[in-house]
Amino acid sequence: MAVSPLVLPGAAEKGGPTAKSKLQSAAASSNGTPNAAQSSTEVNDVAEQMNEDEKAKYVKGKKLGEGTYANVYLGHISSSPSSLVAIKKIKVQQQYTEGMAPDAIRELKFLQELSHPNIISLISVFSSKDQNINLVLEFLPMGDLEMLIKDTSGVRYGMADIKAWMGMLSRAVWFCHENFVLHRDIKPNNLLIAADGEVKLADFGLARSFSDPYRLMTSTVITIWYRPPELLFGARQYSGAVDVWSVGLVFAELVIRVPYLQGINEVDQIAKLCMGVGTPTEENWPGVSKLPDYTVPAPPSPVMGIDHYLSMFGTVGQEGVDLLMKMLIMDPRRRITARQVLEHGWWSSDPRATKNEDLPKKGGGESKVAEDLGRRPGMVDDERAGKVARKLDFGGMR
Amino acid sequence: MSPKSIALVDNPMDDMCPICKSTRYLNKGIKFLINPECYHRMCSTCVDRIFTAGPASCPVPLCGKTLRKRGFKPAFFADLGIEREVDIRKRVGQVFNRRQEEFETLLDYNDYLQDTEDLIFDLVNGMAKEKLQAEEKLKAYRAMNLQEIEDNKRAGLEEADYERRKETAEKEAARQRRLKLIREQEEGKMDVEKSRRDMLERLANTDEDPTAITRQAQKVILKKSSARRNLTDSSSDPNGGLPLDSSLSIRGLKKKVAPIAEEAYDPFGGINLTPTRYVLNDEYENEWLNGIKTDTRILAGGYSLPEYYARTMFEAFSGLGVFINDEVGPKAKPEVRIKKEVEIDDDVF
Known part of the structure; x- marks a missing residue:
């Protein structure tokens, strides 16, 4: 994909060291043609040598945090100590002793290909001596959207700010979809904030490319609060509409500052969905009852009308509510697509989206970066929902 | 009503016209007027009597200012000193009406406010000479900055x-x-x-x-x-209703004063990913895909054939129009193709 006619103008000649290192690491990992400058004696040695070179370009600093899935270190480029990076060292996992963990593969595979201002950029990859994969990622020090949403007393924001954040998120999702990648884990704490206020979509540990016809995908993706009804009903063939639903719920959460549909398990999530959006029935979603796990609580509640949304989310204006409702249409075929989201009239209506530098922010601190990057995909922090087992251990930092 | 009734308690002289000495006791509807030329108070009857014929001098002894009937108005404040200061402030404010946005720093703005305040003080409390100077300054400033004002x-x-x-x-x-x-x-x-x-x-x-x-x-x-x-x-077409702009006012948002030179917000961030080398149709005939078009189960899950068409077409055309020589020649960099790895089977997870 990196050498295709649709690549962004300028992507090919993008910033020297970044682009180069990406290519080299790719060469190292995929047995690419050996460098012309080096005499091709033995392929393995060349690959190892390149890996060593790549590794030497970065200095690993203190550990920022530890998760079950990865450790995150602060680092910098050897030649310039002020250029900070985050180095995510993926742990060898018990289940996947042979080869790499699938999350790591997914993350690598897609971050390597997607280059967009609103998607976290993978600067380089190398393996350290114990065969661990190290991802060198952009260092995003300002925390994530969840922090801003939760800090109701310290952070205040308005429609223009929501519009700016949603614009960046929608662009990121649109870009993924245009490049045939489903993110499958969109939620506020996967939306990291760069020093300049830019929101960046991170954590591609659950991403995959669009499925071929008849090819089944797993339905247990996306953190449960942001999971669309078709996945809750066990659909194995779905589309980019799943991400749009998550975007819609992030939108709703930005407005009311609390997750809109907070189920404790999948059954409860369906119940919350029926109450908050409406009960999916054959009438509003033809064919839904054929989905494998279709069960809805007994008396069907009607689909919520615009009055409900206006009373709850009216702060984003009529156009904003209209967009939200289109994102939360239950039938994935009628749900707005990522492209249509960006074509919606809300973006051009008043007030204009806040400029990045004027967006409200809150010092995130390094520990939050580590927490975000080291989290297991598809999970919420146990502090937020009591049901998740994996704990983060910050013993390493003090 | 209240200022008058309070005044009555404070000073019975306030209810008597200093010129004709008629009082509220005799004339219930008595109204007092002032002229901002000299701020001498008199009742409306006196004003009619003296000034209807044309400009005349103020009847108060030793005042002698020429007044016109047009200039008379009821006083808003019982204390005429305040009334006068407010009038002066209004007059100065119309001339010195710069806004904070026009200043580069807050300090500059504060200095400007201080200057204005000094001028007002001179006009209100100054001696005749200072007053005259202040008036001159005001006039000069007005002449200089007419357009901006x-x-x-x-x-x-x-x-x-x-x-x-x-x-x-x-x-x-x-x-x-x-x-x-x-x-x-x-x-x-x-x-x-x-x-x-x-x-x-x-x-x-x-x-x-x-x-x-x-x-x-x-x-x-x-x-x-x-x-x-x-x-x-x-x-409920969003464009149908009246434009409801910025109904949200949580923070003290800065007013956008310069609508010029600001480009329209581009939701796409300036990126256009429409394929340029081929045209993507909405529909392609293929026997293999008929199973999907009819399977309600697949359709209900939202599986989107257009997405598949887009990807297939993209992959079919990938690499066309890329000339390796162009890329290798000047940079002399080895062309590294990322080989498409074997797809990982998603089903296990």
Whole structure:
């Protein structure tokens, strides 16, 4: 994909060291043609040598945090100590002793290909001596959207700010979809904030490319609060509409500052969905009852009308509510697509989206970066929902 | 009313005209007027008497200022010193009407405010000489900055006007919404009523199974209400209503003063990913895909064939129009192709 006619103008000649290192690491990992400058004696040695070179370009600093899935270190480029990076060292996992963990593969595979201002950029990859994969990622020090949403007393924001954040998120999702990648884990704490206020979509540990016809995908993706009804009903063939639903719920959460549909398990999530959006029935979603796990609580509640949304989310204006409702249409075929989201009239209506530098922010601190990057995909922090087992251990930092 | 009644308590002289000595006791409707030339108080009868014929000098001894009837007005403040200061402030404010945005730093703005305040003090409390100087300064400043003063005045008016219009638009939108809601509720009620009547009629006139009829009627009502809801959803065109701008005012947002030079917000961030080397159709015929087009289960899950078409077409055309020589030649960099790895089977997870 990196050498295709649709690549962004300028992507090919993008910033020297970044682009180069990406290519080299790719060469190292995929047995690419050996460098012309080096005499091709033995392929393995060349690959190892390149890996060593790549590794030497970065200095690993203190550990920022530890998760079950990865450790995150602060680092910098050897030649310039002020250029900070985050180095995510993926742990060898018990289940996947042979080869790499699938999350790591997914993350690598897609971050390597997607280059967009609103998607976290993978600067380089190398393996350290114990065969661990190290991802060198952009260092995003300002925390994530969840922090801003939760800090109701310290952070205040308005429609223009929501519009700016949603614009960046929608662009990121649109870009993924245009490049045939489903993110499958969109939620506020996967939306990291760069020093300049830019929101960046991170954590591609659950991403995959669009499925071929008849090819089944797993339905247990996306953190449960942001999971669309078709996945809750066990659909194995779905589309980019799943991400749009998550975007819609992030939108709703930005407005009311609390997750809109907070189920404790999948059954409860369906119940919350029926109450908050409406009960999916054959009438509003033809064919839904054929989905494998279709069960809805007994008396069907009607689909919520615009009055409900206006009373709850009216702060984003009529156009904003209209967009939200289109994102939360239950039938994935009628749900707005990522492209249509960006074509919606809300973006051009008043007030204009806040400029990045004027967006409200809150010092995130390094520990939050580590927490975000080291989290297991598809999970919420146990502090937020009591049901998740994996704990983060910050013993390493003090 | 209150200032006058308080004044009565404080000083009975306030209720007597200093010129004709008539009092409120004798003349209930007595009204006092002042002229901003000298701020001497007199009753409206005196004003009529003295100045109707044309300009005359102030009847107060030793004043002698020439006054016109046109200049007289009722005083807002009982204390005429305050009345005078307020008048002066108004007059100065119309000339010194710069806004904070025009200054580079807050300090500059504060200095400007200090200067203005000094000038006002001279005009209010200064001796004759200082007053004269201040007047001169005011006049000179007005002459120098005529254009800018006009601009700021207009901007101020526009701002006030914008606020007013915004408020009315919001009120109107809220009213429309309320009306619509009421209308819908009434229609809904009537509908339900009608269905109920139909059901009763059917129960009375036919000999079908009564439970079946009631169940069906219930369904009809439900269906109707949901249909109506869908109707209103689609009819609530966001552009149809009045423009409801910035109904959200949580933070003290900075006013955008310079609408010039700001480009329209581009939701796509300046990126256009429309394929340039081929045209993507909405529909492609392929026997292999017919299974999907008919399988409700796949369709209900939202599987999107257009997405598949887009990807297949993209992959088919990838690499076309890329000339390796162009890329290798000048940079002398080895061309590294990322080989497509074997797809990982997603199903296990």
